Amino acid sequence: MDTSTNTQRARTTPATEQVLGAALNLFSEQGYFNTSIPDLVKASSVSTGSIYHYFRDKEGIARKLYDTLVERMESHFSEIEATHATAQDRCRAVIALLFQLTEQEPAVMRFMLFSRHQEFMPDQKPVCSSRPFVQMREMVAAGMKGGEVRKMTPIIAASAVFGGALRLIQLRLDGILDAPLPEYFDEIWQSAWRSVAV
Numbered sequence: 001m002d003t004s005t006n007t008q009r010a011r012t013t014p015a016t017e018q019v020l021g022a023a024l025n026l027f028s029e030q031g032y033f034n035t036s037i038p039d040l041v042k043a044s045s046v047s048t049g050s051i052y053h054y055f056r057d058k059e060g061i062a063r064k065l066y067d068t069l070v071e072r073m074e075s076h077f078s079e080i081e082a083t084h085a086t087a088q089d090r091c092r093a094v095i096a097l098l099f100q101l102t103e104q105e106p107a108v109m110r111f112m113l114f115s116r117h118q119e120f121m122p123d124q125k126p127v128c129s130s131r132p133f134v135q136m137r138e139m140v141a142a143g144m145k146g147g148e149v150r151k152m153t154p155i156i157a158a159s160a161v162f163g164g165a166l167r168l169i170q171l172r173l174d175g176i177l178d179a180p181l182p183e184y185f186d187e188i189w190q191s192a193w194r195s196v197a198v
Contacts, residue, residue: 016054018044020068023061028107032062032120062120069112073132081135087143088197092189094136095165099181102169110173113166136162140196149196160195164188 022043026035041048055061076097084090102109117124137158143149149157165188171177
């Protein structure tokens with residue numbers, strides 16, 4: 001599939017924003033395969049013809065949604081990198097942001113972290129290979145290089161820093177944790193950073 005054509009077609013307009021918003025909610029609530037184009041038409045109030053014009057097909061919608069959310073997360077993380085000097089402060093800020101997004105935009109986190117994207121976008125790399133996850137690993141690696149993080153296998157260090165927080169996000173989205181994630185922040189952060197700090 002020519003994804004560049006899809007990207008060009010799916011330029012940002014009020015109609016495309018409505019479709020992407022509807023797709024986010026439907027894909028995260030009932031799954032990609034259980035969502036039809038008529039569902040998207042009904043939820044977005046955008047005509048079938050317009051949806052096919054802008055996105056070509058349902059996979060085009062999912063791809064544009066994924067790309068948009070990855071770019072948004074990358075921008076957030078780049079801002080964190082620019083405004084925090086140490087690996088400790090950067091990693092702490094990333095977890096705080098992820099917790100905040102989970103509380104404020106659970107559909108975004110559900111779609112990005114827990115949808116099986118390769119099932120409906122077969123040529124898409126796993127989300128853990130996307131630029132935001134690379135940025136997270138780079139923050140930890142920079143801490144290792146700068147002497148804040150103990151020498152260890154970099155992927156192990158990154159998993160130690162972020163793995164517990166990502167698991168709490170899943171538990172929150174699954175309804176296992178009743179309290180908002182920020183209430184657990186200090187405890188999970190202290191545990192995470194102690195596991196890697198020099």
